[in-house]
Amino acid sequence: MPTYTYQRVPEAAEHGCEHCVAGFEEVQPMKAAPLAACPKCGAPVQRVIHAPMLGNIGGKLKGPSASSMEAAGFTRFSRSGKGTYRKDFGTGPKELGF
Numbered sequence: 001m002p003t004y005t006y007q008r009v010p011e012a013a014e015h016g017c018e019h020c021v022a023g024f025e026e027v028q029p030m031k032a033a034p035l036a037a038c039p040k041c042g043a044p045v046q047r048v049i050h051a052p053m054l055g056n057i058g059g060k061l062k063g064p065s066a067s068s069m070e071a072a073g074f075t076r077f078s079r080s081g082k083g084t085y086r087k088d089f090g091t092g093p094k095e096l097g098f
Contacts, residue, residue, distance in 0.1 A: 001027050004025065006023065015044070019038060075087060075089065
């Protein structure tokens with residue numbers, strides 16, 4: 001079950017307790033309706049939207065393979081010296097220099 005974060009509705013500044021003013025988390029089924037009131041004091045609360053975590057747990061995030069990048073039409077360069085890059089694959093120039 002997902003964990004949702006709630007906080008006091010900003011317009012209800014005169015209401016609220018430490019629990020809802022600071023924000024709190026609630027484990028709820030996805031089909032459950034969002035909470036409308038703080039479970040401790042009854043002040044109006046709203047669900048806070050967060051960006052999802054898209055990390056690779058337990059290791060480095062793996063990028064696309066060279067063959068899939070080349071098949072998609074990308075060009076990849078690798079550093080060959082200070083300010084110079086050589087083409088690994090793709091349709092771009094053989095080298096880049098900066």
